[in-house]
Amino acid sequence: MITKQLLEIKSHMQIAEDTFEIVLQSPLAKELKPGQFVHIALTNHMLRRPVSVAGIDAQAETFTIIFKIFGEGTRELSKFQTGDSLDVILPCGSYYPIDQLEIDHAMIVGGGIGVPPLYYLAKTLKENGVKVTNILGFQSKNQIFYEEKFQALGDTYIATNDGSYGTKGFVTDIINELNPAFDYFFSCGPTPMLKAVSSQLEGHKGYISLEERMGCGVGTCYACVVPLKEDPSKSKKICKDGPVFSANEVILA
Ligand SMILES: Cc1cc2nc3c(=O)[nH]c(=O)nc-3n(C[C@H](O)[C@H](O)[C@H](O)COP(=O)(O)OP(=O)(O)OC[C@H]3O[C@@H](n4cnc5c(N)ncnc54)[C@H](O)[C@@H]3O)c2cc1C
Ligand code: FES
Numbered sequence: 001m002i003t004k005q006l007l008e009i010k011s012h013m014q015i016a017e018d019t020f021e022i023v024l025q026s027p028l029a030k031e032l033k034p035g036q037f038v039h040i041a042l043t044n045h046m047l048r049r050p051v052s053v054a055g056i057d058a059q060a061e062t063f064t065i066i067f068k069i070f071g072e073g074t075r076e077l078s079k080f081q082t083g084d085s086l087d088v089i090l091p092c093g094s095y096y097p098i099d100q101l102e103i104d105h106a107m108i109v110g111g112g113i114g115v116p117p118l119y120y121l122a123k124t125l126k127e128n129g130v131k132v133t134n135i136l137g138f139q140s141k142n143q144i145f146y147e148e149k150f151q152a153l154g155d156t157y158i159a160t161n162d163g164s165y166g167t168k169g170f171v172t173d174i175i176n177e178l179n180p181a182f183d184y185f186f187s188c189g190p191t192p193m194l195k196a197v198s199s200q201l202e203g204h205k206g207y208i209s210l211e212e213r214m215g216c217g218v219g220t221c222y223a224c225v226v227p228l229k230e231d232p233s234k235s236k237k238i239c240k241d242g243p244v245f246s247a248n249e250v251i252l253a
Pocket of ligand 2: 218221237238
């Protein structure tokens with residue numbers, strides 16, 4: 001059940017340029033599944049800000065979020081400190097339905113702020129005996145985070161837009177180059193990236209997670225609707241039906 005909680009920040013640190021990792025204490029941590037997000041209230045903003053779950057520690061009853069400063073809300077979030085409390089609604093949204101899939105080899109494709117939920121997913125897949133290949137895109141070298149953590153889970157390839165690290169270009173360039181064998185792909189990142197990845201991998205089985213702008217976060221305001229491919233007059237809500245969708249289920253704007 002979705003619940004509002006006041007959660008203590010157990011740790012808060014900068015892990016890359018403009019990018020922060022926060023660990024929060026909650027008895028609900030173990031219920032958070034890969035792909036789900038939490039909705040965080042900030043003092044000077046009427047609307048909460050959605051941030052994906054990047055990992056959990058069931059024993060310690062903590063979960064991790066990673067975020068990048070985009071505007072005033074995430075800037076405010078970056079200024080919190082260990083020991084402070086955050087007003088959080090959780091667990092929110094759908095998750096990658098990996099328990100229902102037969103997977104031997106998963107290809108993980110993430111870009112920028114879409115990388116955090118994929119770390120939790122890749123870790124869970126690896127724990128379930130699935131081979132993972134990670135392809136991650138960042139704007140530049142100083143924005144890269146969790147590279148070693150992803151390497152510990154499987155082969156990891158990085159692209160940067162400016163060529164300051166790894167392959168110069170996009171995740172799609174790496175997919176072209178590697179052409180890896182996989183059963184399912186899982187992708188999260190900016191919509192233009194998801195569009196490019198989905199069309200490049202058309203015909204393959206996979207799931208995408210959308211990090212579009214939200215209003216209420218609980219399915220009442222219609223700020224987050226996406227049309228369905230099957231019938232564009234129908235739509236789904238990212239906050240409630242998503243953020244995880246089957247690849248090719250929705251029309252990406
Ligand atoms: C389901 C979901 C999961 C998310 N997970 C993460 C995460 O794990 N880490 C993370 O860093 N961010 C994540 N985001 C994006 C994050 O919610 C936005 O960056 C944040 O809401 C921006 O708030 P702000 O007040 O800082 O910026 P605002 O002042 O609201 O906006 C500043 C700029 O950011 C743009 N922006 C606002 N919201 C979004 C958005 N949702 N996506 C892309 N650009 C946006 C605006 O167009 C504007 O240019 C997620 C979004 C969703 C919907
Ligand atoms: S954000 Fe309000 S319906 Fe999705």
